[in-house]
Amino acid sequence: MAVERKIRVLAAKPGLDGHDRGIKVICAALRDSGMEVIYTGLRQTPEQIVAAALQEDADVIAMSVLSGAHNYLFPRVMELVKEKGIADVLVMGGGIIPDEDIPALKAAGIAAVFGPGTDTKDIIGFIQENVRKH
Amino acid sequence: MCDPQKMASLKEAVAKYDEKVAKVLQKIPERKKEFVNTSGIPVKRVYTPLDMEGFDYMKQLSLPGQYPYTRAVQPTAYRGRYWTMRQYAGFGSAEETNERYHFLLKSGQTGLSVAFDLPTQIGFDSDHPLAQGEVGKVGVSIDSLWDMERLFQGIPLEQVSTSMTINSPCAVLMAMYLAVAEKQGVTFDKLRGTVQNDILKEYSSRGTYIFPPRPSMRLITDIFAFCTSDVPQWNTISISGYHIREAGSTAVQEVAFTLANGIAYVEAAIKAGLKVDEFGPRLSFFFNSHLDFLEEVAKFRAARRLWAKIMKERFGAADPRSLMLRFHTQTAGCSLTAQQPLNNIMRTAFQALSAVLGGTQSLHTNSYDEALALPSENAVQVALRTQQVIAYETAVADTVDPLAGSYYVENLTDQVEARAQEYIDQIDRLGGAVAAIEKGFVQKEIGAAAYRYQQEIEAGSRVVVGLNKFQVKEERLSDLLKVDPSVGDRQVARLKELKSTRDNAAVQKALAELKQAAAGDANLMPLILTAVKALATLGEVCDTLRAVFGEYEAPALV
Numbered sequence: 001m002a003v004e005r006k007i008r009v010l011a012a013k014p015g016l017d018g019h020d021r022g023i024k025v026i027c028a029a030l031r032d033s034g035m036e037v038i039y040t041g042l043r044q045t046p047e048q049i050v051a052a053a054l055q056e057d058a059d060v061i062a063m064s065v066l067s068g069a070h071n072y073l074f075p076r077v078m079e080l081v082k083e084k085g086i087a088d089v090l091v092m093g094g095g096i097i098p099d100e101d102i103p104a105l106k107a108a109g110i111a112a113v114f115g116p117g118t119d120t121k122d123i124i125g126f127i128q129e130n131v132r133k134h
Numbered sequence: 135m136c137d138p139q140k141m142a143s144l145k146e147a148v149a150k151y152d153e154k155v156a157k158v159l160q161k162i163p164e165r166k167k168e169f170v171n172t173s174g175i176p177v178k179r180v181y182t183p184l185d186m187e188g189f190d191y192m193k194q195l196s197l198p199g200q201y202p203y204t205r206a207v208q209p210t211a212y213r214g215r216y217w218t219m220r221q222y223a224g225f226g227s228a229e230e231t232n233e234r235y236h237f238l239l240k241s242g243q244t245g246l247s248v249a250f251d252l253p254t255q256i257g258f259d260s261d262h263p264l265a266q267g268e269v270g271k272v273g274v275s276i277d278s279l280w281d282m283e284r285l286f287q288g289i290p291l292e293q294v295s296t297s298m299t300i301n302s303p304c305a306v307l308m309a310m311y312l313a314v315a316e317k318q319g320v321t322f323d324k325l326r327g328t329v330q331n332d333i334l335k336e337y338s339s340r341g342t343y344i345f346p347p348r349p350s351m352r353l354i355t356d357i358f359a360f361c362t363s364d365v366p367q368w369n370t371i372s373i374s375g376y377h378i379r380e381a382g383s384t385a386v387q388e389v390a391f392t393l394a395n396g397i398a399y400v401e402a403a404i405k406a407g408l409k410v411d412e413f414g415p416r417l418s419f420f421f422n423s424h425l426d427f428l429e430e431v432a433k434f435r436a437a438r439r440l441w442a443k444i445m446k447e448r449f450g451a452a453d454p455r456s457l458m459l460r461f462h463t464q465t466a467g468c469s470l471t472a473q474q475p476l477n478n479i480m481r482t483a484f485q486a487l488s489a490v491l492g493g494t495q496s497l498h499t500n501s502y503d504e505a506l507a508l509p510s511e512n513a514v515q516v517a518l519r520t521q522q523v524i525a526y527e528t529a530v531a532d533t534v535d536p537l538a539g540s541y542y543v544e545n546l547t548d549q550v551e552a553r554a555q556e557y558i559d560q561i562d563r564l565g566g567a568v569a570a571i572e573k574g575f576v577q578k579e580i581g582a583a584a585y586r587y588q589q590e591i592e593a594g595s596r597v598v599v600g601l602n603k604f605q606v607k608e609e610r611l612s613d614l615l616k617v618d619p620s621v622g623d624r625q626v627a628r629l630k631e632l633k634s635t636r637d638n639a640a641v642q643k644a645l646a647e648l649k650q651a652a653a654g655d656a657n658l659m660p661l662i663l664t665a666v667k668a669l670a671t672l673g674e675v676c677d678t679l680r681a682v683f684g685e686y687e688a689p690a691l692v
Contacts, residue, residue, distance in 0.1 A: 016252035016268050018341020021381050021468070021584050028585045041688050042341050043256075045264065067252055068508075068617065072267025098507060099610045116472040116505045117601050119592050 007131055010058035012040040012049045014077065017067035022094065026062065029120035035127070046073060050080040053089060059131050062123075066095040075108040082109070088132045094118065141183070148182060155179065171429050172587070173386040175549050181541035189544065194439070198534040202442040204435050204547070205535040206493045207458040212531035216244075218496035219521045220297060222464065224249030224274035225508050226621045228284035231274040235289060237511060241518055245496060246327075247297040248285070249273035250307070255342040257303040257676030260625035270621035272508070273299075277629055278671045282310040283317065292320045296327035297372070297462065297496075302344035304331040305353050306675045309663040312365070316667075328369035328418055328462070331357055334395040334567055335374050337686070338576045339381040344676060347568050349683035353658065354399060355406040358413040360659035369418040371399060372462060375437075378576075379422035380468045382584020385433045386550055388422060390557030391567075391576055393441055397558070398567035400449055410449045414456025423489040424466040425481065431537055432546035434461070434492025440551050463489035464498040470505040474600035475611050478502035483520050490524055491537055497521055507614040574689055629671065636669040644668045645678045652682040 011027050013020055020042060027037045038056050040049060053061050061081070065073060074093050081087055093105065094114035102113050112126055169177040178185075196202060199209030208214065221238055223246075224231045235246055250273040253265035259277050260269045269275050276282055291314065300307045308329050315325055333350040336343045343350070354371065361370045375383075375392035383391065396417065403413050421437065423430050441459035445451040465485035470478045479502045486499045499517040501509030509517070525531055537543045564570040571577070590596035597603045644665035651661050665675050 016256055016258075016264060016342075017272075018252075018336075019380075020341065024581050025382075025585050025588045028581075029588075039690065041690055043264070067268060068271035069252075069267035096506065098614060098616075117598075120588065121592065 005134055006034060006036040007060065007127060008036045008038070008056060008058045009060040009062055009127070010038050010040065010049070010053045010056055011062045011064075012044050012052070013042045013065075014044050014046060014049055014063050014073040015065055015067055015069040016043060017065055017069070017095075018042055019066040019095075020064070022066070023062070023064040026064070026094075026120060026123060030062075030124060030127070033124045035124075046076040046080055049077055050084055050086075053081070054084060054086060058089060060127055061089055061091045063091075063093045064095045065093065065097075068096070070095065070097050070105065071101055074105050074110050078109040090127065090131050092123075092126070094123075141187075144183060148184060151180075171385075171426055172424075173384040173429065173550070173553065175386075175429075175546065175553070181545055183541065185541050185545045194544075194548070195538060201446070201454070201457060202439040203458055204439040205538055207438065207460055207495075211493060211534040212490075212525075213534070216525045216531060217490065217494050217521075218245040218295065219243050219518060219525075220245040220247045220462070220496045220498055221514055221518055222247040222249050222297075222299065222498050223509075223514070224251070225272075225615070226270040226274065226617050227624060228274055228276065228281040229287075230618070230621075232285055232287050232289075234511070235285075238514070238518070239289070239294075241515060242522060243518060245295045245297065246289070247498065248299065250298070250300055251275045252342065254307075254672060255300060255302070257306070257344050257672060257680075259629055259671050259673030260622060261629050262673060266622070269625055270617050275621060275625050276307065276310070276672060277625060278632055278669055279310050279313050279666050280628065280632060280669070281625075282307075282314050286314050286318075290320070291315045291318055292324040294326075297329075298327070299330045301330050301333050301336050301340075301342055302350065303672060303676050304329050305357055305659055305662050306666060306672050308357060309659065309666045312663060313667050322365045323367065325365055326367045328372050329357070330374060330420070331371040332374045332395065332420075334398060334571060335377050335392075337571045337688070338378065338391065339580065340377040343686045343688075345679065345683040346686045347572070349652075349679070350686075351399075351402045351568075352406070352655075355403045355408065356657045356659050358403050358416070359406070359408060359657055361416065362408070362412050368416065369460075370413065370416045372418050372420045373399065374420040376420050376422045376464050378580060379424060379466065381580050382468075382587060383580045384583050385424065385426065385429050386553040387557065387579060387583060389433055389437045389440065389550060390554040390561070391580075392419065392421070393437065393444060393554065394558050394561045394567040394570070396441065397444060397448070400445075401566070404449070410445070410451045411453040411456050414445060414449075414451050415453055415458075417456075418495075419459055419461035421461050421463050421489075421494075422466050423463050423485040423492070423494075425469050425485065427484055427488050428537075428543055429546060429550070430485070430488040431492045432543055432550050434463075434489070434494065435535070435538075435543075435547045436551035436554065437461070438493070439547070440554060460495045462496045462498070463492075463494040465489070465500045467500055467504060470500060470502070471598060471601050472505040472610075474606065474608065475502045475505065477600050478505070479516060479520065482517060483524070486520055487524055487528075487530065490530060491535075493535060503611055503614060506611055508617070510613055510615045512613070572689070632669060632671070640668040641665070641670045641674070645670055645674060648675065649678050649682060652679055
């Protein structure tokens with residue numbers, strides 16, 4: 001029986017925001033659930049994030065922004081994902097994202113937006129259900 | 135309670151009580167098998183004088199305003215005057231933030247606190263590619279002296295005390311503030327306020343670093359030296375545990391890592407040739423006040439005592455003002471919930487009360503809508519009113535350190551101090567705070583505590599009202615503050631205008647001189663002041679320093 005490939009998640013902090021408590025907790029929870037997690041660290045440009053996703057052959061890009069710059073950063077990542085031909089990568093966002101911004105982010109291709117108070121099990125469940133199947 | 139006979143009879147009484155409790159427990163078990171607080175300190179069922187055996191009042195507490203300052207740094211504390219009510223505020227452009235400052239001052243706020251946007255905090259002008267989407271978002275955008283002048287329009291700087299949350303490019307923003315004062319005709323010796331200027335917690339917890347540790351420490355000690363001679367009433371640093379706690383640390387870790395950073399700054403300043411009693415009195419601190427009410431009160435008291443001992447015993451400080459840990463407090467942003475946000479008003483009130491009972495010098499109370507956005511004017515008014523109710527209605531400020539002598543609070547104060555000291559010893563063994571951060575020790579400790587906290591919430595062993603218990607179906611809060619998205623374009627246009635109207639030769643000359651000085655060891659403050667007065671932008675000054683100092687590369691730690 002072939003060994004099942006672990007889901008590979010690129011966790012990223014786009015923009016200048018330094019709030020990384022949330023993303024680090026999520027990294028730990030995803031890892032504990034059996035996923036492979038690569039964390040980029042702070043201050044990543046959309047270009048760097050998508051390049052890292054390509055290089056790491058990520059199935060998922062999980063981004064966290066608490067600074068209010070999500071309306072620029074998330075769609076920019078989606079543009080690049082499409083440009084690079086990896087549109088089957090599941091791209092998710094979280095942080096402090098006002099409800100009214102969510103429809104436009106989803107229209108841009110962000111699969112899900114998780115706000116404050118989200119249970120990590122909900123994020124894990126969402127990834128397991130929606131990630132591309134190899 | 136030193137009378138041996140009385141202690142013996144107390145021991146007997148406690149033994150009987152324990153027997154009785156054992157019977158009660160068979161019928162009615164307690165809510166938990168073990169009660170342990172977030173710092174890992176076991177919490178006993180009841181505390182008695184037996185928990186204070188060997189307690190030496192004068193040594194451990196003494197009187198307010200006396201070493202080791204456990205009870206207060208001032209002899210009369212709030213009976214003289216209340217803490218400074220200081221709401222951290224800033225968003226959009228300088229004009230919009232200036233309007234908010236006038237609103238806050240009119241509402242009875244007694245000090246200003248400037249929140250800068252991320253590009254400003256990281257030393258980028260608004261037209262830098264990395265600033266895209268970030269201009270004016272989490273604070274006010276300041277590119278040049280022009281913006282700084284607008285920020286303080288109509289606010290006489292000799293009459294307010296101003297706190298500025300600025301770290302890596304602190305010298306530049308400080309210089310702009312001084313330049314505004316000069317334009318207002320206010321001499322530097324009249325200026326009162328604080329700059330955060332605390333780079334070490336940026337590496338470990340907050341993320342707005344620019345330069346590597348060594349040149350960063352030099353900028354910090356340059357500010358110490360410059361202010362000692364030229365801006366004597368200014369608090370030259372606010373050594374911050376707030377962000378360490380927000381990043382997930384426990385209360386004990388907050389005290390330990392903050393004071394360990396403090397030790398590193400004192401050592402750096404001494405190494406730079408300053409005398410501990412020259413700069414010691416202008417060091418200030420900044421703590422979080424979180425949900426465990428009594429632990430927080432104990433934490434503030436423990437921090438005061440521990441710092442006094444460190445300054446006296448470790449550094450030989452003699453001026454009493456060098457020994458006094460004066461601090462600002464902000465209620466815990468990370469404790470706010472997006473769910474049932476009005477509950478945040480209560481959380482904030484309890485946290486604010488613990489800061490007051492812990493003797494804070496100034497206080498920021500969070501607004502109930504801050505898990506969702508920057509605060510709206512209504513929400514910030516409720517937050518300020520919370521402080522005013524504590525001050526003017528509850529009477530808790532009428533006597534100094536009212537919880538002193540509580541068997542539990544004193545025991546907890548001792549334990550927080552002892553456990554923080556253990557961490558400080560560990561950090562010393564690693565080579566000090568800078569080395570401990572470079573090795574990732576501090577970050578890992580904080581990260582592990584944060585994960586534990588989240589796991590407790592998800593397991594339900596830690597209840598967050600409205601989040602994992604007592605939930606309701608609800609509409610999200612409306613009426614949130616929205617930053618005008620045009621601020622980025624406006625700032626870029628203003629930069630263009632600035633660069634086409636200023637004396638560019640004077641700017642280039644000032645920057646060249648700064649660059650040369652940065653490569654040597656002269657104090658950079660006067661040169662930065664010259665540059666910003668010539669209308670060099672924040673980004674230009676920081677780029678000049680980047681060219682000499684290089685940039686910090688964070689270690690990948692997760």
